[in-house]
Amino acid sequence: MIALSLAEIAAVVGGQTHDIPDPSTQVTGPVVRDSREVVPGSLFAAFVGARVDGHDYAPQVVEAGAVAVLASRPVGVPAIVVDDVQTALGALARHVVRRLGATLVALTGSAGKTSTKDLIAQVLRHKAPTVFTPGSLNNEIGLPLTALSATEETRFLVLEMGARGICHIRYLTELTPPRIGLVLNVGTAHIGEFGGREQIAQAKGELVEALPSAQDGGAAILNADDPLVRAMASRTKAKVVLFGESAEADVRAENVRLTDSGQPSFRLHTPSGASDVTMRLYGEHHVSNALAAAAVAHELGMSAEEIALALSEAGTLSRWRMEVTERPDGVTIVNDAYNANPESMRAALKALAAMGKGRRTWAVLGKMAELGDEALAEHDAVGRLAVRLNVSKLVAVGGVEASWLQLGAYNEGSWGEESVHVSDAQAAIDLLRSELRPGDVVLVKASRSVGLESVGQALVEAGTGRGVDAR
Numbered sequence: 001m002i003a004l005s006l007a008e009i010a011a012v013v014g015g016q017t018h019d020i021p022d023p024s025t026q027v028t029g030p031v032v033r034d035s036r037e038v039v040p041g042s043l044f045a046a047f048v049g050a051r052v053d054g055h056d057y058a059p060q061v062v063e064a065g066a067v068a069v070l071a072s073r074p075v076g077v078p079a080i081v082v083d084d085v086q087t088a089l090g091a092l093a094r095h096v097v098r099r100l101g102a103t104l105v106a107l108t109g110s111a112g113k114t115s116t117k118d119l120i121a122q123v124l125r126h127k128a129p130t131v132f133t134p135g136s137l138n139n140e141i142g143l144p145l146t147a148l149s150a151t152e153e154t155r156f157l158v159l160e161m162g163a164r165g166i167c168h169i170r171y172l173t174e175l176t177p178p179r180i181g182l183v184l185n186v187g188t189a190h191i192g193e194f195g196g197r198e199q200i201a202q203a204k205g206e207l208v209e210a211l212p213s214a215q216d217g218g219a220a221i222l223n224a225d226d227p228l229v230r231a232m233a234s235r236t237k238a239k240v241v242l243f244g245e246s247a248e249a250d251v252r253a254e255n256v257r258l259t260d261s262g263q264p265s266f267r268l269h270t271p272s273g274a275s276d277v278t279m280r281l282y283g284e285h286h287v288s289n290a291l292a293a294a295a296v297a298h299e300l301g302m303s304a305e306e307i308a309l310a311l312s313e314a315g316t317l318s319r320w321r322m323e324v325t326e327r328p329d330g331v332t333i334v335n336d337a338y339n340a341n342p343e344s345m346r347a348a349l350k351a352l353a354a355m356g357k358g359r360r361t362w363a364v365l366g367k368m369a370e371l372g373d374e375a376l377a378e379h380d381a382v383g384r385l386a387v388r389l390n391v392s393k394l395v396a397v398g399g400v401e402a403s404w405l406q407l408g409a410y411n412e413g414s415w416g417e418e419s420v421h422v423s424d425a426q427a428a429i430d431l432l433r434s435e436l437r438p439g440d441v442v443l444v445k446a447s448r449s450v451g452l453e454s455v456g457q458a459l460v461e462a463g464t465g466r467g468v469d470a471r
């Protein structure tokens with residue numbers, strides 16, 4: 001964080017200082033909410049959780065070097081006491097980003113936020129020091145904590161913004177007002193909570209409503225291929241930059257193809273030039289993510305060549321997103337078990353089909369959560385797609401949604417043991433342990449709650465001769 005005195009922080013958050021011998025003492029380290037992340041100079045934000053109360057850790061964080069605790073009650077060690085720690089954290093983030101010399105880039109969308117944010121960061125850091133959301137910390141606590149981790153040197157601050165309802169994104173943009181706002185797509189993730197795709201579009205579009213005008217440098221980066229995103233152009237005063245495969249996009253891809261190993265390759269066109277990209281990431285869905293990242297980078301002054309090079313070098317920074325492991329025995333494991341929704345299921349299955357040309361392919365799939373009334377139809381459609389893409393074996397894992405997946409495959413023409421339904425992750429591991437043979441490619445994917453990452457992990461370890469149980 002930029003150095004701030006405890007007195008200044010207390011004034012910014014409207015808090016009372018308690019047990020602070022010298023209010024001019026400065027916080028120089030990061031602001032953290034996990035006591036294990038405290039380093040000398042930190043400010044520790046004490047949250048009251050369902051199981052743990054951060055206030056209980058106050059003596060130990062000060063012992064570890066924290067300058068003070070941001071707390072909702074006095075704790076017997078130096079503290080700034082406020083009514084609500086989350087609100088205070090937000091106020092502090094707002095104050096700090098105003099003082100930073102950094103350009104703020106914010107992005108939202110239904111699928112691919114974290115993947116794209118990681119791409120943007122890996123491109124922009126070729127140009128200047130960049131701070132970005134770690135993992136998927138995109139809510140009202142993760143966002144201010146990320147913003148507060150920026151320093152005087154930071155030139156680009158890239159923030160993932162998540163929404164579970166109307167006004168969520170607006171709140172986040174009030175804490176950290178972006179100059180550049182990117183909307184990736186409007187899909188069906190969390191549709192059950194929102195009520196419908198129009199409501200999701202309404203919520204995501206709050207990002208572009210918050211941008212400054214074109215004269216003040218505001219830029220809305222919108223997906224030309226997604227009609228609900230494209231329509232957000234009318235909701236912003238900012239300059240509109242379109243990305244996508246559509247001909248009207250300012251930043252586009254031509255000659256898109258997947259290499260035999262499933263990695264996208266294309267010619268990147270920007271308003272100021274073109275250059276070729278071959279990605280290290282797997283799956284066609286990364287083309288859209290890469291174009292979005294390219295549009296942001298172009299807006300910030302990078303050339304097509306610089307962007308193409310950075311995109312071609314970019315790797316996965318966040319786990320279980322199309323994480324590919326080649327086992328010594330020639331089995332390829334694709335662990336995409338971080339999450340699943342209909343769009344990402346389709347993208348992953350297509351990548352599996354590309355990677356598995358001439359090989360035996362396995363799709364180990366589980367439920368996609370939060371689909372509301374569309375759950376049955378969407379699971380059925382994924383089961384059918386697996387068959388249409390000629391996936392050799394479908395293993396549907398878990399409860400009733402898995403049975404819909406398998407039934408979809410069956411109705412599309414899979415027969416015999418081409419599609420099976422197993423009860424849980426361990427049953428999937430047991431089945432694959434006995435069935436996999438050299439040359440096979442296995443995709444593992446479901447919503448996070450199904451916990452299929454354990455299957456991916458166990459299968460990777462099976463190839464090294466280590467333990468394979470998830471029990």
Ligand SMILES: Nc1ncnc2c1ncn2[C@@H]1O[C@H](COP(=O)(O)OP(=O)(O)OP(=O)(O)O)[C@@H](O)[C@H]1O
Nearest residue numbers: 110111112113114115136285288336339343344347
């Ligand atoms: N453009 C895309 N279209 C469809 N699926 C995608 C896209 N980009 C990534 N995915 C897939 O979607 C899943 C989630 O990816 P990612 O974590 O990047 O999304 P997210 O929007 O950050 O999710 P969350 O809402 O959980 O934060 C992964 O399985 C990934 O492979």
Ligand SMILES: [Mg+2]
Nearest residue numbers: 113114135136
């Ligand atoms: Mg995310």
